[in-house]
Amino acid sequence: MSFFAEPIANLIREFSKLPGIGPKSAQRLVYYLLRNSNEEAKALAEAILELKEKIRLCSICFNITDCDPCVICQDKERDHSKICVVEKPSDVLPLERTGKYQGMYHVLHGAINPSQGIVPEQLRINELLSRLQDGSVSEVILATNPNMEGETTALYLYRTLEPLGIHITRLARGLPFGGELEYADDVTLAQALESRREF
Amino acid sequence: MTSPHTYQAQAIVIKQTKIGEADKVVTLYTLEFGKLKAVAKGACRPGSKLGGNVEPPNYCLVMLAKGRNLDIITQSQTIDGFLKVKGDLWCISCSSYILELVDAVTTEGSPNQPLFELLLDTLKNLSLSNGDETVLRYFELHLLQHLGYRPQLRRCVVCNSPLKPGVNFFSPDQGGALCSGCNHGEFASRAISIDALKVLRLWQDCDYPTASRVKMSAKLSSELRLLMQEYITYLLQREVKSMAWLEELKTGISVDSDCGVN
Numbered sequence: 001m002s003f004f005a006e007p008i009a010n011l012i013r014e015f016s017k018l019p020g021i022g023p024k025s026a027q028r029l030v031y032y033l034l035r036n037s038n039e040e041a042k043a044l045a046e047a048i049l050e051l052k053e054k055i056r057l058c059s060i061c062f063n064i065t066d067c068d069p070c071v072i073c074q075d076k077e078r079d080h081s082k083i084c085v086v087e088k089p090s091d092v093l094p095l096e097r098t099g100k101y102q103g104m105y106h107v108l109h110g111a112i113n114p115s116q117g118i119v120p121e122q123l124r125i126n127e128l129l130s131r132l133q134d135g136s137v138s139e140v141i142l143a144t145n146p147n148m149e150g151e152t153t154a155l156y157l158y159r160t161l162e163p164l165g166i167h168i169t170r171l172a173r174g175l176p177f178g179g180e181l182e183y184a185d186d187v188t189l190a191q192a193l194e195s196r197r198e199f
Numbered sequence: 200m201t202s203p204h205t206y207q208a209q210a211i212v213i214k215q216t217k218i219g220e221a222d223k224v225v226t227l228y229t230l231e232f233g234k235l236k237a238v239a240k241g242a243c244r245p246g247s248k249l250g251g252n253v254e255p256p257n258y259c260l261v262m263l264a265k266g267r268n269l270d271i272i273t274q275s276q277t278i279d280g281f282l283k284v285k286g287d288l289w290c291i292s293c294s295s296y297i298l299e300l301v302d303a304v305t306t307e308g309s310p311n312q313p314l315f316e317l318l319l320d321t322l323k324n325l326s327l328s329n330g331d332e333t334v335l336r337y338f339e340l341h342l343l344q345h346l347g348y349r350p351q352l353r354r355c356v357v358c359n360s361p362l363k364p365g366v367n368f369f370s371p372d373q374g375g376a377l378c379s380g381c382n383h384g385e386f387a388s389r390a391i392s393i394d395a396l397k398v399l400r401l402w403q404d405c406d407y408p409t410a411s412r413v414k415m416s417a418k419l420s421s422e423l424r425l426l427m428q429e430y431i432t433y434l435l436q437r438e439v440k441s442m443a444w445l446e447e448l449k450t451g452i453s454v455d456s457d458c459g460v461n
Binding site: 020112114115116117119146147148151152155156159176177178179180183184185186187188190 | 245246252256286299441443444445
């Protein structure tokens with residue numbers, strides 16, 4: 001038997017499904033909402049509904065967007081001859097924050113992970129190949145994560161894109177700002193040495 | 200306040216799963232304690248001193264602190280990062296298969312020093328391999344041997360008579376080869392050529408440098424792959440997912456193989 005009224009128990013159950021929210025946190029959120037005004041609860045409910053109704057994938061770069069094509073793909077000022085390939089929509093934001101990149105993006109929605117059964121067919125790789133068919137793209141920047149899955153994806157993409165004759169680059173790897181040489185791992189340090197440049 | 204209990208281990212990173220904002224649960228195969236799971240706090244952050252050191256398939260020296268639930272990796276120093284493996288699509292995919300297999304066949308808290316040494320040697324051999332599959336087959340055969348599933352390849356597993364030259368059969372169910380006389384009814388199984396039988400017998404008892412000198416035709420290599428795949432699938436009661444990916448790659452990559460025709 002539940003100690004809560006049914007609407008409260010329902011909402012606790014729904015909140016508990018969110019990442020990082022346990023039953024106790026869910027309970028606290030529900031009591032917070034109960035104390036708040038009706039307008040605030042309604043605004044939250046509408047924001048959630050709007051999120052699901054309006055957000056979709058851009059038909060060009062497959063980033064999440066509320067308009068299709070997305071703002072970046074529509075922007076005539078940006079360099080359409082460069083495509084930066086990332087694993088997840090959330091990877092676009094940090095690259096944009098640098099203010100150093102003015103090209104296009106392509107979101108794969110995952111990385112090749114054979115032990116989890118994630119293979120290229122499940123990623124947006126065919127869509128990337130279609131974008132490269134018209135010859136307008138001169139450079140593809142591989143910005144997959146520097147881990148085993150990201151490496152596998154980058155190596156696979158390199159093998160797939162190389163015959164197209166497009167300039168393929170990848171993000172440099174080296175020491176993070178604020179880090180210490182003493183604590184750097186061998187792979188990072190070896191690659192930082194290989195990619196060293198003129199001062 | 201007492202300081203937390205810490206201990207060291209030589210480990211090979213076999214898997215990692217992201218949890219929370221920037222933490223990872225890392226599955227290690229250690230020399231001292233066998234398979235164990237531990238948390239690498241903040242390992243997803245670029246500045247983390249753990250991040251690059253707990254990437255599969257690194258061989259590293261880790262310091263762990265006893266945790267309430269999972270132990271916590273406090274320090275990690277890479278001994279071998281297998282750079283060559285990580286820079287080649289075929290090698291990195293093979294390492295993924297090897298690690299998945301080790302994860303599937305081992306349980307936590309059962310140390311197995313020969314298995315650890317086999318895994319380490321296999322990753323080193325993979326760095327030096329020219330892309331053929333001998334390193335994978337040799338690993339599979341010896342992995343099963345260390346776990347107590349060494350296939351019987353010299354005598355028939357049903358009637359115990361020595362196997363004769365010619366076509367024999369291999370039964371995953373019975374854990375070895377059958378003579379043609381016993382291959383019927385409930386024991387019916389796939390045929391195994393005499394060449395495949397000879398290669399497997401040799402590999403069972405030799406070291407890797409000797410095993411890698413065996414020249415095989417594509418047909419024999421394919422026969423051994425299917426046979427081992429069937430045996431492993433039977434023992435695990437499921438398929439190893441990375442195997443399908445290796446098959447897919449095999450069709451796409453012209454593997455630089457020195458294997459001649461038998």
